[in-house]
Amino acid sequence: MPKQVRGLSIYRSTIARLPQFRLLSAPLTDDQAVLLGFDHIPPTGASIVPSADGPATLFNARGKEIIRKDLPMISKSRMINTSWKDWHGQTHHGTQTRSYDTYPREHIAPPGEFLTAVQTDAGIAMATRTIDRTEPEDSIANLLNIYLECFQHFDIVDPALAVPVRVQKINWRILPPGIFPFDRAVQALEGYLERLSESDRETAKHRIRTITRHEPDFMAVGLGGFSEYIVFGFTRRRRYVFESPESGNATYIFRNEWEAVSQLTKREILQEQLQETRIIHTSRWAVEVSEAIQRQ
Numbered sequence: 001m002p003k004q005v006r007g008l009s010i011y012r013s014t015i016a017r018l019p020q021f022r023l024l025s026a027p028l029t030d031d032q033a034v035l036l037g038f039d040h041i042p043p044t045g046a047s048i049v050p051s052a053d054g055p056a057t058l059f060n061a062r063g064k065e066i067i068r069k070d071l072p073m074i075s076k077s078r079m080i081n082t083s084w085k086d087w088h089g090q091t092h093h094g095t096q097t098r099s100y101d102t103y104p105r106e107h108i109a110p111p112g113e114f115l116t117a118v119q120t121d122a123g124i125a126m127a128t129r130t131i132d133r134t135e136p137e138d139s140i141a142n143l144l145n146i147y148l149e150c151f152q153h154f155d156i157v158d159p160a161l162a163v164p165v166r167v168q169k170i171n172w173r174i175l176p177p178g179i180f181p182f183d184r185a186v187q188a189l190e191g192y193l194e195r196l197s198e199s200d201r202e203t204a205k206h207r208i209r210t211i212t213r214h215e216p217d218f219m220a221v222g223l224g225g226f227s228e229y230i231v232f233g234f235t236r237r238r239r240y241v242f243e244s245p246e247s248g249n250a251t252y253i254f255r256n257e258w259e260a261v262s263q264l265t266k267r268e269i270l271q272e273q274l275q276e277t278r279i280i281h282t283s284r285w286a287v288e289v290s291e292a293i294q295r296q
Contacts, residue, residue, distance in 0.1 A: 004056065004145050007137050011144060014156045015133050022130055023143055024162045025115075025151040027123030036115065036150065037224025038170070041124050045164040047116040049171070049225030049266065056145035061225030061266060063110035073101045077282040097283040111142055112225070112266045114169065115150075118162045126151075127162035172220040172231065172262055180219050180232070182212045189230060192221060196245055204245030210286045211241055214293045218258065225266060233258060234293060239276070241293065242269060251285070253277040253292045 008015055015021065033041045037051040052058040077099050115126040128143050147154045175188050185208055186193070193201050211232050218233025218240075228249065232241040240261050242252040252269060254261045255276045268274050277292045279285055 003148055005141055005148070007141055008144075009141075011156060015140070018133060018156070018158065020130050020132050020159050021156050022159050022162045023128045023147050024118070024120075024155050024157045025126040025147065026153040027120060027125050028117075032151070036126070037227065042117040042170070044117050044119045044124065045166045045168050047114045047164075047167050047169045048223065049112055049114055050146060050150055051224050051227055054149045056142065056149045057225070060111050060113050060142065060146055062228070063266075063270070064108045065105040066108065068104045068106055071104050074104055075099055076102055077280070097281070097285070107270070109267045109270060110225075111139070113143055113146060115146075116164045116167055118164050120162075125162070127164070130159040169263065170223055171226045173223055175219040175221065178217065180212055180216045182209045185212050185216075185219065185232075188219060189221070192230065193245065200245060207243055207245070207251075207281075207285075210289060211243065211293070214290065216241075220258075220262075229269075231261075237293070239293060241289070242275075250281065251279040251289060253279070253289075 005011070028036075028041050030041060033039075035051060035053060037048050038046070042048075049061055050057050052061040058064075077097050113128065115128060117124050118127045128147075131140060131143065133140075178184075180188070186205060189208070193204060196204060214234065216232040216234055218231075218235050220231040220233070221227075222229040222231075228244045229242050230245070232243065233239070234241075235258070238255055238257060240254045240256070240258065242254065244251075252275045254264075254274070264274070277288075279288045279292065
């Protein structure tokens with residue numbers, strides 16, 4: 001079986017016989033469930049954007065950037081954890097914002113395809129949404145590549161053979177309630193921060209410290225394809241700060257009830273017209289985040 005396809009490839013003849021179809025994996029193992037982003041084999045109806053673990057799932061969860069070398073270079077900023085010496089020769093450590101020149105990037109939004117747990121005779125398997133064979137080949141090929149990347153075996157089946165009883169999107173793990181000062185937030189995010197490089201980890205702690213000074217009373221950690229985000233909630237203000245410790249990502253602030261915000265797709269999170277504020281990691285990041293949280 002190929003590891004990746006550009007079009008419908010060897011699946012074309014099967015797809016041509018079905019006006020609509022789903023992709024259906026073999027029954028999940030515990031290890032496969034964890035790789036998708038679940039803690040264990042999920043119940044029927046649990047639906048997740050699979051974790052970014054290869055080219056297909058990375059594009060599905062985070063989209064991609066096209067470097068526009070045909071355009072003039074622009075100046076951008078990024079936060080880094082570094083050390084430097086002052087005029088007296090003493091060494092200091094901390095987070096600084098550095099500017100650099102780069103070509104503009106054109107961002108292609110992620111498809112954000114969910115996979116849903118369904119009950120089969122052999123156990124819990126993962127199914128796509130119903131796919132229409134008249135959809136663009138790129139859209140179908142994207143789903144095929146996700147399955148080639150995630151599963152050793154899968155079938156193309158009639159939609160009626162893989163219908164979840166009730167779909168529940170699993171995008172976030174909500175942490176126990178209460179006020180989250182810096183120490184509690186970092187402790188809760190210990191496993192999350194361990195995945196980062198040492199430099200990114202220190203930069204992430206710097207941002208977490210800035211946000212937690214305002215005493216969030218809600219925290220959630222992204223699962224599966226949302227795993228690069230953590231959310232700090234200020235429920236009385238109905239504000240939710242989506243922060244990514246990974247280098248290069250912006251901070252998004254939404255104003256709504258959590259139930260509505262939690263159902264946003266990755267594409268919707270990245271669309272500027274939906275969030276109240278989008279804050280780039282520049283030298284003014286801490287000031288702008290603080291102002292956005294406290295704004296009436």
